[in-house]
């Protein structure tokens with residue numbers, strides 16, 4: 001059975017009942033915090049607060065590669081990402097939960113790939129959210145009776161400032177539904193690491209586009225987040241229980257766990273041994289099998 005990784009966003013810095021902190025190799029640098037291990041609903045879990053203890057890290061300073069690499073080293077096969085977000089749609093009111101299925105990446109100041117000179121990789125990202133994990137999260141949201149919506153496009157902005165009105169209106173025209181600062185490159189890196197990924201975006205505010213609402217303010221966001229944290233913990237419990245009950249087929253039906261097959265393009269004799277060593281967890285499965293074109 002695989003391990004469920006939970007990446008906690010703003011307002012979700014810990015989960016009850018978890019035990020020891022884990023430290024391992026850190027070839028991409030230190031993660032936001034030492035992942036905390038435990039069992040929830042009969043399922044092995046590893047919890048990582050994205051912004052570190054006490055919300056120490058702004059979105060641009062999060063080492064997304066180190067976070068995903070650390071979870072991969074722990075045997076994580078599925079990541080449930082929990083995030084606060086702004087709403088770009090009237091019908092997605094603060095307090096609702098959106099099971100995002102698409103992303104637009106507008107971030108500009110982040111390391112976005114494990115690959116690079118000496119080992120070039122191109123994974124598919126047409127469907128960045130795992131449909132199997134998404135189904136489990138959907139069932140849990142329905143079971144918990146939370147106000148939720150299946151499907152939505154999350155626009156990832158650099159931040160840390162919130163959007164101008166003009167930007168917010170532009171993103172609406174682009175068809176984005178919610179906005180946040182963290183799910184990219186997290187989702188891209190999970191795919192490179194062959195980890196199933198799903199995100200639940202908890203709406204904390206109407207973003208700046210809305211003329212009749214107050215402009216986005218941290219105090220309002222923090223208040224909604226506090227209310228949401230309890231629901232987020234129930235959601236984690238429910239998803240963990242479902243995943244634990246899964247008689248896991250060896251393969252993910254959506255193919256997330258085979259994303260690197262055929263994705264490495266650099267000729268074997270041109271590969272950089274130092275980079276290959278850093279990729280031992282993320283890409284070890286295909287590298288050991290002599291993976292390439």
Ligand SMILES: CSC[C@H]1O[C@H](OP(=O)(O)O)[C@H](O)[C@@H]1O
Pocket residue numbers: 008009010011050051059082083084085180181182183221
């Ligand atoms: C504290 S409000 C802005 C902050 O909240 C979201 O973070 P996360 O996705 O980790 O919940 C948003 O992306 C910003 O980083």
Ligand SMILES: Nc1ncnc2[nH]cnc12
Pocket residue numbers: 084085086087157162163179180181204205206207208216221
């Ligand atoms: N309106 C907003 N824009 C970006 N990130 C957010 N996180 C919560 N609300 C947000």
